[in-house]
Amino acid sequence: MFAKYAKPGVANPHDTDSTVDAEPADEVAKRDERSVGQRQHDGLKMVLRDALASGTLGQHRGLPVTVVATMTVKELEDATGQAITGGGSLLPIRDVVRMAAHAHHYLALFDDDGRPIYLGRSKRIAQGDQRLVRYAQDKGCTFPACWRPSSMCQCHHCREWVAELGRTDVDQLALVCDSHHRLAGVKDTDWNTIVAGPDHKYPGRILWVPPKHIDPTRKPRINHYFHPHEYWDLD
Incomplete structure (x- = not known):
């Protein structure tokens, strides 16, 4: 070569x-x-x-093997700051703009509270466009303090999915790494996952409720690792 x-x-x-x-x-x-x-x-x-x-490298977790980078509209317009990739790397906006000249573009829209615009599916497996939305919002595993990036995560159903009634809606999905996905469930001995409501400090974000043997109060927890701007808000 x-x-x-x-x-x-x-x-x-x-x-x-x-x-x-x-x-x-x-x-x-x-x-x-x-x-x-x-x-x-x-x-x-x-x-x-x-x-x-x-286009011959196949797929990884439902998406073609490619670079996925997320940024805000302001960062794009100002051509400053950094985008984050599905693998957790940081790319200067100027490099992203250059790379995008020969790329396939997707646009994920969020409301003023940072929640994704509704996009529902009745199929069990999260579709590619839904996974991209989760990449943009979660940026990595949602389990508290987990550092694993989006490329190492599955799409987890926060609302338990059943064949007869289940839906795969983007606002009820969460990125979870393989290790922590095994901890999630609906029993008192499992970690439960819920979506923060509109009155929460971080609406639309994924909350993990620990089992009683870990925290008797079962206080919901959130992962701030991929959202460094929130570090200032921590107690």
């Missing part, structure tokens, strides 16, 4: 005459001032980008 894509004059982002398919012209190769390491970096970056754009 390096023999092909890391030689002088190939895949040079600073030279519009640089080539990929054909052999580079001598003058193009001569004016390539990148080091070997820089050329290898640019070549590897191009190959990985083409792999992501190919």
Whole structure:
């Protein structure tokens, strides 16, 4: 791969005459001032980008293997700040805008309280668009203090799903990692999940109610890990 894509004059982002398919012209190769390491970096970056754009990498938890980044409209308009990816990485907005030039775009809308606009499904499995909404709102596992990002999470039904009456509505879903998903249930010995109501400090967020043997008062808990702006509100 390096023999092909890391030689002088190939895949040079600073030279519009640089080539990929054909052999580079001598003058193009001569004016390539990148080091070997820089050329290898640019070549590897191009190959990985083409792999992501190919559509042949299959799916991961119901979504195509790709980059999912979320940000606010204000951050996008101001071109400042950082977006967060499904894997928990931070990307400068300017890089996201550049990447979006050749990407498939989705728009997730929320009301003034931060709750997702209603999007319901009668199927058991959360659909791709619903998972994207949860990516945008939860950003990772909702279990208190869990650090696992969205790409390591399943979609959990806060309201118990039954085949006859169950629905898979986006406002009743939550991102939960595999480890903590096993703790969730409806018994007194399980961790129960509920959606915070409109009068809650964080309406629409996922609350975890501990079992009695952990907390006799069963006080609901929330995960602030992926919402650092809330750290100032902690007691």
